[in-house]
Amino acid sequence: MEATREIYWNVNHALIWVMYLFAFLALGGCAWGFWSRLPLYRQGKPLDRLDRLSLRLKLMVRGALTQAKVLRVQVPGTLHAFFFWGFLLLFIGTLLIMLQADLTAPLAGWTFLKGTFYKGYSLTLDLAGMIAILMLAGLFVRRFLVRPPALPTKRDDYLAHALLFTILITGFVVEALRMAATEVHQNPELARLSPGGLLLTPLFAGMTPAGISITHKALWWIHFFLAMAFIVAIPFTKLRHLFTDPANYLFTDLRPKGAIATINLEDETAEQFGAAKAADLAWKDIYDADACTLCKRCQDRCPAWNTEKPLSPMRVVQQVGELALNDPQGDLCRYVTEEVLWDCTTCRACQEICPVDIEHVNKILEMRRNLALMEGKFPGDEVRGAMGNYEVNGNPFGLAWAERGAWAEGLDVVTLESGEPFDVMYFVGCYASFDRRNREVAKAFARICSAAGIRLGILGKEEKCCGEPPRKLGNEYQYQTMAQENIERIKGYGVREIVTTCPHCFNTLARDYRELGLEVPVRHYSTLLAELVQQGRLQLEPGESFDCTYHDSCYIGRYADIFEPPREVVQLLGGTIAEMDRNRMESFCCGGGGGRILAEEKVGTRISAARVQMAGETGAPMLVSNCPFCLTMFEDGIKTGGLEGSLAARDLAELVAARLPAPGSGR
Structure with a gap:
């Protein structure tokens, strides 16, 4: 049959x-x-x-x-x-x-x-x-x-x-x-x-x-x-x-990770900057609410939510859809609430884990733009003060612009205005220029480059903040003002390659500045260090092996997919890495991104303290990172978290520089 x-x-x-x-x-x-x-x-x-x-x-x-x-x-x-x-x-x-x-x-x-x-x-x-x-x-x-x-x-x-x-x-x-x-x-x-x-x-x-x-x-x-x-x-x-989920794969953002629409601030017909109501967002932002399955993966990974703050990325997506459906002219920022909007560190953990390509971060940034540009609001007086410092001094600390290159005195680093030859331009950034702890990182990196035969050139007093923190806080005007000045100077000096020790500067110069006309290749120093060590271009003193844990900075890891080069450097130096449970793409933010480095953290547990606690649980005595924001936040987290004496925060460049032969050693 x-x-x-x-x-x-x-x-x-x-x-x-x-x-x-x-x-x-x-x-x-x-x-x-x-x-x-x-x-x-x-x-x-x-x-x-x-x-x-x-x-x-x-x-x-x-x-x-x-x-x-x-x-x-x-x-x-x-x-x-x-x-x-x-x-x-x-x-x-x-x-x-x-x-x-x-x-x-x-x-x-x-x-x-x-x-x-x-x-x-x-x-x-x-x-x-x-x-x-x-x-x-x-x-x-x-x-x-x-x-x-x-x-x-x-x-x-x-x-x-x-x-x-x-x-x-x-x-x-x-x-x-x-x-x-x-x-x-x-x-x-x-x-x-x-x-x-x-x-x-x-x-x-x-x-x-x-x-x-x-x-x-x-x-x-x-x-x-x-x-x-x-x-x-x-x-x-x-x-x-x-149906909406497969379609959302079709509608995915094909731009480089973290790309943000650049506002035409010279458009005299524009009556609104940022999103005051749902209709001020793109259609995809409203559509995302229908694609969301409420699986809460984004919420589970949000550092703000995990430290008792009210921000739920999942809820924000739903609120956009709710207001578009029930009250199209409603006040979006009040509906979501300002507190929620300012809590975001833009770490991108929510978007990377989302199974259906929902875009959480830019929704929040568009609402922040409305708060900053249309309403003149910021998370607190300390941030408002930093914005004033950016405007006057080009840095958040309010320190004199003439002192920006003082850290390089006595090092083989030239200022571009001197006209002396250089190999690579080092965009130093605000923290490595002015913050005492991060100045040591800049010096270490300069010594490494000098030992490898690479002469660094810096803008010195002509450099201004890359503009990333104010931009992430919604102040597009301040960002574009400083960015245009930096770009004009970089172009004027005929720079052929740029390196940064700051992931935020790296992403901003390599991605965002392109929309403003900068085409110079930009790289983060962690990839340069990996290349120098692997190629044997550095004569390093032998040293004792050491134990450590490594933190993946959000803007190097999730934004730039740079995970292995820093680890390779640590291992080539003799380091053994005890990975935290949250590592690589699942890394937990230090709390400094999204302009939060400028703002006081007043609700719940400090994000930096939570991350430092994760590092402490590995038993490693050293927490290695490669970002000035992370280093600053971890120094604070170690103090407030009661881990002084048992855990030390170090930058990747400091580890490499410590193995360089002493000056005059003949090596």
């Missing part, structure tokens, strides 16, 4: 048109539901997210089918991914039935659901359905019984689980009834290839053929209408993410 089965067995074929009528009605209702949401998204500003379409389509297909980003969180990710794959196979199986029953068989007389193919088809679909039920049960237990802290559970979650469970279970019951009547005794070998249905057939062993027929027919239609209800519910519930 050939392996196959009758399509639509026991269903009155004269009523198949009813099935298709309701199927088209359900699909129409689903389409109308999504169409009705388009005006919601169109409130936002235009944004081209269909450029480089072939690449975007690849990202969409790859992201949806591989579930790679979903799988980054092991347990719930695995449950969700396998459920998705199982349900997808069941959907494909349904399409194949429709293809044969309504196209190939009646039009060409070709049936392909038979023989070996049908055996594989039957087994695959049953296994897919069983896996889907098991994974859905796991997700049910996690959400409704385990209840992870702060995981929001709403009506939509109950509806989705109820519909999916009943659709899957009734599907197997319908199959079991058909098998009880047509396969279990007639073709037992084929029946074994439908293990899900076979498992349930004993339930109907005592039923008469007429009873099986009636029950099967009733449940077949119940199963069908449940599936149609599911289709209709998609655009009106959380289930819409079945």
Whole structure:
């Protein structure tokens, strides 16, 4: 007997048109539901997210089918991914039935659901359905019984689980009834290839053929209408993410990580800078609320949320969508609240872990722009004072611009205005120029470059802050003013290459300044040090091995994907790294990003203290970083966290410089 089965067995074929009528009605209702949401998204500003379409389509297909980003969180990710794959196979199986029953068989007389193919088809679909039920049960237990802290559970979650469970279970019951009547005794070998249905057939062993027929027919239609209800519910519930999430891969931001739209401050027709209401954001920012699955991965990784502050990236995304839907002209900054907006360190942990490419950070930055440029508001008086210092002195400390290059006295470092030859321009930054602790880092880096035969040139008193902290605090005007002056001087001196010891300067010069016309290559010193050590261009004194832990700065790690070069330097120096639980892409912010280096931290635990505590838990006596903000925050965190004497903060450059031969040693 050939392996196959009758399509639509026991269903009155004269009523198949009813099935298709309701199927088209359900699909129409689903389409109308999504169409009705388009005006919601169109409130936002235009944004081209269909450029480089072939690449975007690849990202969409790859992201949806591989579930790679979903799988980054092991347990719930695995449950969700396998459920998705199982349900997808069941959907494909349904399409194949429709293809044969309504196209190939009646039009060409070709049936392909038979023989070996049908055996594989039957087994695959049953296994897919069983896996889907098991994974859905796991997700049910996690959400409704385990209840992870702060995981929001709403009506939509109950509806989705109820519909999916009943659709899957009734599907197997319908199959079991058909098998009880047509396969279990007639073709037992084929029946074994439908293990899900076979498992349930004993339930109907005592039923008469007429009873099986009636029950099967009733449940077949119940199963069908449940599936149609599911289709209709998609655009009106959380289930819409079945479509909005793959589309969000299509709409992903293809610019360099952390790119921010540069405001045309000379546009005299502009009446609004930043986002005062939802419509001031881009349409993608509103759309993100529909793509959000409320999985809270972003919230779980937010350093502000994890130190008892009110910021939840997940909640911010939802609030944008809520206001766009319910009060389009509402005050967005008040709805989200200023406290929440100022808490963000722009560490990007939320965006990197998001399984559906939601963009949290720039929403917050646009609202900050409104607060700073339109309302003149900042987190506190200390920040307002720093803004005044930037305007007058080009640095947040209010120190004299003429002293900016004083740290380099006695070192083989030249100022560009002197006209002396140099190899690489060192953009020093404010902290390495003025902060006593970070000046030591600048000196160490200069000595390393000199030992490697690299002569550094600096702008000295002509250098101003790169503008990153004020920009991240919403003060685009202050950023562009200082940036234009820096760019003009860099271009004027014909600089061919720039190196920085500050990740914030690095990202700003390498990425943001390009929009303002700077095309000079920029690199962070950690990659330069790795290159110098690996190539043997530094004669280093042998030293004792040492233990340490290493902190991935957000703006070098998540923003620039530089993880291994600093570690390689430490290891080549004889260091053994005890990794913190939160490392590399999962690193925990020091608390200084997003302009927070300038602001007092008044709510909850200090982020720096939390990170230093993580370092202390490794048992390592040294915390190594490669960012002036991180070093400053860790020095403070060690003091306030009670770890003085047991943990010391060091910069990567200090470790390398400590191995350089002493001057006059002859080496």
